[in-house]
Amino acid sequence: MRTRGAILLANIITGLALGYTVTNIGFGDFAELNRMFTFQDLRMFLSFTGAVAILVCAFALLRVRRTPGRIHAGVIPGAVLFGTGWAISGGCPAIPIIQVASGYLPALITIVGVIVGIRLCRWANARYFHLDRGSCGL
Amino acid sequence: MSTYWPWWAGAIGLALVTINHTLITDRSLGVSAAWDRVLHWRRERELERMDEEFADDQALVEALAAATAEHFGTGTGASTVPQEPYEKSQPLEANAESAASERPAATSLRPAPLVTQAALLISIFLGGFIAAVASGRFHLRYDMGPGFRHLVTADSTPMVAMLFVGGVLVGFGTRLAGGCSSGHGLSGCGRLRPVSLVATAVFFGTAVAVSFLLWKVI
Numbered sequence: 246m247r248t249r250g251a252i253l254l255a256n257i258i259t260g261l262a263l264g265y266t267v268t269n270i271g272f273g274d275f276a277e278l279n280r281m282f283t284f285q286d287l288r289m290f291l292s293f294t295g296a297v298a299i300l301v302c303a304f305a306l307l308r309v310r311r312t313p314g315r316i317h318a319g320v321i322p323g324a325v326l327f328g329t330g331w332a333i334s335g336g337c338p339a340i341p342i343i344q345v346a347s348g349y350l351p352a353l354i355t356i357v358g359v360i361v362g363i364r365l366c367r368w369a370n371a372r373y374f375h376l377d378r379g380s381c382g383l
Numbered sequence: 384m385s386t387y388w389p390w391w392a393g394a395i396g397l398a399l400v401t402i403n404h405t406l407i408t409d410r411s412l413g414v415s416a417a418w419d420r421v422l423h424w425r426r427e428r429e430l431e432r433m434d435e436e437f438a439d440d441q442a443l444v445e446a447l448a449a450a451t452a453e454h455f456g457t458g459t460g461a462s463t464v465p466q467e468p469y470e471k472s473q474p475l476e477a478n479a480e481s482a483a484s485e486r487p488a489a490t491s492l493r494p495a496p497l498v499t500q501a502a503l504l505i506s507i508f509l510g511g512f513i514a515a516v517a518s519g520r521f522h523l524r525y526d527m528g529p530g531f532r533h534l535v536t537a538d539s540t541p542m543v544a545m546l547f548v549g550g551v552l553v554g555f556g557t558r559l560a561g562g563c564s565s566g567h568g569l570s571g572c573g574r575l576r577p578v579s580l581v582a583t584a585v586f587f588g589t590a591v592a593v594s595f596l597l598w599k600v601i
């Protein structure tokens with residue numbers, strides 16, 4: 246079992262490296278993002294799919310533990326909402342953070358929106374949906 | 384010429400970050416999950432405290448046995464060894480093996496401590512700031528750049544509205560789908576989890592459709 250200190254250190258290293266990498270790839274740049282989603286420039290698309298290809302091989306070689314997850318009723322509607330939001334605001338949950346860090350101050354509004362959306366989802370799920378949505382962080 | 388990293392450097396960078404996180408923490412990398420837990424920190428802290436109280440499985444079993452004995456008034460004269468029908472039906476050796484192999488998985492299924500996930504979000508900011516300053520791209524501005532101005536809106540009030548609505552959709556959608564581009568996209572697709580493959584195809588496909596609308600139609 247990993248100690249709390251090891252997990253804390255790993256998360257700090259991950260956060261620093263992820264912020265550094267994602268910023269240098271250009272995910273915080275709305276124009277670059279739109280060029281990726283409209284296939285005008287495949288550079289960022291290949292970065293993402295290339296990373297997934299490396300991970301598939303690495304996780305298979307390292308025999309990384311499978312994580313739980315099933316296709317529940319919220320997956321497709323949630324992914325549609327997320328894709329729409331990503332295309333119009335330019336932010337997945339990590340990207341508005343690096344946009345602010347790069348000096349794009351209006352991305353603070355995106356962060357406020359993300360906070361409202363996350364809180365709204367937990368409230369709506371407890372009240373209406375009652376879905377076991379699982380968690381990608383396990 | 385783009386000043387951003389070439390595709391192969393980006394791919395290696397993203398893969399190394401994810402592999403490093405997975406190997407050290409024995410958990411998936413998930414930024415939206417970190418957001419979710421940090422934003423509901425009171426409830427999550429409470430759950431963590433309860434989890435810590437029962438961190439030792441034996442303590443949990445004993446506490447349950449004591450509570451059961453108290454509830455049914457069987458007293459302490461009853462066997463202190465918990466009766467577990469599932470385990471009783473298993474051969475003893477299989478039992479020992481099963482316990483040995485299941486225990487690490489069970490402990491690693493607990494979410495990462497709350498403070499470590501807050502540290503992840505803060506570190507993403509610091510990493511992004513270092514990258515922006517080091518590459519000379521840091522520039523304080525009150526707009527989202529020429530791309531957003533041309534494709535979405537150049538006016539400040541609609542910009543605020545679009546960013547807010549977009550943010551709400553991202554927050555709500557990622558939590559409803561159970562993950563985002565890091566949790567489903569990298570960690571989940573890397574493990575070839577069906578739910579992550581479906582979620583990634585759908586959110587990427589939707590983003591492609593909406594981006595084409597912004598580019599060609601609106």
